[in-house]
Amino acid sequence: MKLRQGQFSFLPDLSDDDIRVQAQYAIDNGWAVSVEYTDDPHPRNTYWEMWGHPMFDNPDAAAVVFEVSECRKEHGGKYIRVIAFDASPGWESIRMSFIVNRPATEPGFRLVRQEDAGRVVRYTIESYAAREPEGARYA
Amino acid sequence: MNDMSSNQTIADGKTRYSAGVLKYAQMGYWEPDYTPKDTDVIALFRITPQDGVDAVEAAAAVAGESSTATWTVVWTDRLTACDKYRAKAYCVDPVPNSAGEYFAYIAYDLDLFEGGSIANLTASIIGNVFGFKPLKALRLEDMRLPVAYVKTFQGPATGIVVERERLNVHGRPLLGATVKPKLGLSGRNYGRVVYEALKGGLDFTKDDENINSQPFMHWRDRFLYCMEAVNRASAATGEVKGTYLNVTAGTMEQMYERASFAKDLGSVIVMIDLVIGYTAIQSMAKWARDNDVILHLHRAGHSTYTRQRSHGVSFRVIAKWMRLAGVDHLHAGTVVGKLEGDPATTKGYYDIFREERNPQALENGIFFDQDWASLNKMMPVASGGIHAGQMHQLLTYLGEDVVLQFGGGTIGHPHGIAAGATANRVALEAMVFARNAGRDIWNEGEDILRDAARTCTPLKQALDVWKDVSFNYASTDAPDFAPTPDVSA
Numbered sequence: 001m002k003l004r005q006g007q008f009s010f011l012p013d014l015s016d017d018d019i020r021v022q023a024q025y026a027i028d029n030g031w032a033v034s035v036e037y038t039d040d041p042h043p044r045n046t047y048w049e050m051w052g053h054p055m056f057d058n059p060d061a062a063a064v065v066f067e068v069s070e071c072r073k074e075h076g077g078k079y080i081r082v083i084a085f086d087a088s089p090g091w092e093s094i095r096m097s098f099i100v101n102r103p104a105t106e107p108g109f110r111l112v113r114q115e116d117a118g119r120v121v122r123y124t125i126e127s128y129a130a131r132e133p134e135g136a137r138y139a
Numbered sequence: 140m141n142d143m144s145s146n147q148t149i150a151d152g153k154t155r156y157s158a159g160v161l162k163y164a165q166m167g168y169w170e171p172d173y174t175p176k177d178t179d180v181i182a183l184f185r186i187t188p189q190d191g192v193d194a195v196e197a198a199a200a201v202a203g204e205s206s207t208a209t210w211t212v213v214w215t216d217r218l219t220a221c222d223k224y225r226a227k228a229y230c231v232d233p234v235p236n237s238a239g240e241y242f243a244y245i246a247y248d249l250d251l252f253e254g255g256s257i258a259n260l261t262a263s264i265i266g267n268v269f270g271f272k273p274l275k276a277l278r279l280e281d282m283r284l285p286v287a288y289v290k291t292f293q294g295p296a297t298g299i300v301v302e303r304e305r306l307n308v309h310g311r312p313l314l315g316a317t318v319k320p321k322l323g324l325s326g327r328n329y330g331r332v333v334y335e336a337l338k339g340g341l342d343f344t345k346d347d348e349n350i351n352s353q354p355f356m357h358w359r360d361r362f363l364y365c366m367e368a369v370n371r372a373s374a375a376t377g378e379v380k381g382t383y384l385n386v387t388a389g390t391m392e393q394m395y396e397r398a399s400f401a402k403d404l405g406s407v408i409v410m411i412d413l414v415i416g417y418t419a420i421q422s423m424a425k426w427a428r429d430n431d432v433i434l435h436l437h438r439a440g441h442s443t444y445t446r447q448r449s450h451g452v453s454f455r456v457i458a459k460w461m462r463l464a465g466v467d468h469l470h471a472g473t474v475v476g477k478l479e480g481d482p483a484t485t486k487g488y489y490d491i492f493r494e495e496r497n498p499q500a501l502e503n504g505i506f507f508d509q510d511w512a513s514l515n516k517m518m519p520v521a522s523g524g525i526h527a528g529q530m531h532q533l534l535t536y537l538g539e540d541v542v543l544q545f546g547g548g549t550i551g552h553p554h555g556i557a558a559g560a561t562a563n564r565v566a567l568e569a570m571v572f573a574r575n576a577g578r579d580i581w582n583e584g585e586d587i588l589r590d591a592a593r594t595c596t597p598l599k600q601a602l603d604v605w606k607d608v609s610f611n612y613a614s615t616d617a618p619d620f621a622p623t624p625d626v627s628a
Contacts, residue, residue: 001375001377003376003377004340004376004377004378005307005377005378007308007309007310007311007568007571008568008571008572009568010340010561010564010565010568010595011565011568011569011572011591012594018572021575021576021577022572022575022576025575025576025577041377042377043307043373043377043378043379044307044379046304046307083309084310089495090300090495090513090516091300092300093300093303093304094303094304094309094310095309095310096309096310097307097309097310098310108374108375108377109373109374109375109377110374111370111371111373111374119363120363120403120404121363121366121367122405123366123367123370123405125370125373125374127377
């Protein structure tokens with residue numbers, strides 16, 4: 001299973017140069033780039049752990065690539081994403097989001113069905129990895 | 140005796156209000172010196188007077204019939220502040236290159252309208268005048284809605300920004316497909332199409348406008364099978380997925396029942412058709428905001444009055460009304476697909492959907508500055524005869540905040556629905572990646588797609604099948620003003 005979140009998850013994995021080019025696009029648009037990681041890839045896990053603050057005043061995407069590689073050293077067995085924030089009025093939210101690191105194996109999600117009255121089924125999605133405690137998921 | 144050749148308002152009360160018939164202009168519906176107030180509603184009509192009817196009198200008649208007037212003088216006007224309530228035609232211009240047609244600008248005092256009611260606004264502006272005998276044809280081209288009035292409406296229940304946050308999709312257009320064939324599939328078979336398309340890489344699938352609750356598939360069956368498909372696909376990809384469950388029905392009670400069932404099953408989105416009417420749309424928009432559900436509107440029926448240039452209501456006006464009414468998604472044309480829409484006019488629609496403020500842009504058919512007063516943005520939906528091979532054109536014309544819907548372009552893929560979905564998703568991501576990397580996607584688009592197809596067989600197959608499909612017909616509704624060189628430079 002390949003986690004398909006993020007704007008480039010159907011493309012081959014991004015190289016460091018790809019990451020730099022995309023991050024520079026964000027910077028040139030005036031967006032603050034940041035790096036986040038998680039071992040809980042549930043589609044509704046909004047708050048991945050922040051690898052430092054968003055890089056508000058950074059003009060050079062090389063610094064983003066550097067932070068990604070620093071993050072990989074510590075969390076290389078987890079998911080890492082790069083996101084870009086736009087603070088302009090009327091938006092004030094994320095403009096870009098793409099995955100730059102994945103665990104070696106991605107076990108995916110279990111769909112739990114609870115049969116309810118009539119033919120209704122209550123669905124829950126559960127990451128197989130997240131059954132283990134935090135820090136003990138993925139290798 | 141009154142001089143019927145004059146268009147001057149008759150100031151003397153006794154003459155003005157003696158029983159009989161006056162020209163509308165003489166009754167006070169033509170005020171060439173009037174400067175519209177910031178709080179006025181302004182409507183721009185394209186009028187085609189009958190032969191021999193003076194354009195100014197025709198404009199005054201439209202102002203009169205869309206506000207306070209009737210065909211003859213009534214003394215009861217004098218019991219009211221009638222000068223205030225009379226709409227005022229204040230400018231009449233010949234339409235460039237269209238003999239016999241005129242643009243009539245008409246201003247309406249804010250007190251003529253009930254806040255928060257599209258029904259009330261439209262009952263005045265398009266209520267009576269379109270069948271008026273002295274006119275051959277009449278078209279409502281554009282409206283300026285004052286901030287004070289805009290603020291009386293809820294606006295889009297969710298809006299583009301929050302929709303993206305809920306779906307966790309950023310930095311690229313959303314992808315969808317309408318389930319085909321649009322009629323006849325059983326619930327079980329229908330859900331199969333939804334599952335394959337979502338698993339293959341789409342964000343959304345969609346009921347078509349006429350899928351409600353027919354003998355071949357009752358609505359509860361459809362909802363149950365579709366939600367099985369949505370959740371399976373979500374587990375298979377780790378993404379939030381949705382399917383627009385069409386809750387259009389014969390009564391509000393039935394629509395609320397269907398929408399509630401969709402919400403209880405966990406659907407992130409429901410859908411309605413334009414034909415349910417403005418008040419029903421506003422009710423569903425309120426329901427959608429109260430229930431955290433995105434509201435998709437299919438513009439079923441609009442071409443009966445939006446398509447002809449001389450008569451009806453422009454789609455840009457419908458778009459403004461729908462942003463006030465509070466839907467989140469609305470179809471707005473593809474430029475390159477099978478349905479009506481030239482690039483300049485379509486850009487005007489998209490700007491109305493997505494911008495905080497629309498400056499006047501005659502080359503896009505936008506006649507007025509319009510401030511949206513922080514109303515949420517509406518997500519345009521591009522649907523109808525589009526395919527992966529046009530991705531560079533779609534991204535260039537339509538930008539990033541749009542749902543691209545490939546129905547036939549997904550389901551008609553030679554290797555199946557999931558392959559069709561993957562082809563579209565890969566083409567899209569490759570094109571966004573290339574644009575961000577600074578490539579000239581307009582000119583290099585085909586190369587970019589071919590490169591992406593090297594590592595994606597489904598995309599290669601899609602490009603081979605549809606490479607020669609295009610829909611090049613002259614548009615029936617284009618802007619009246621071309622940009623002059625120093626404007627476009």
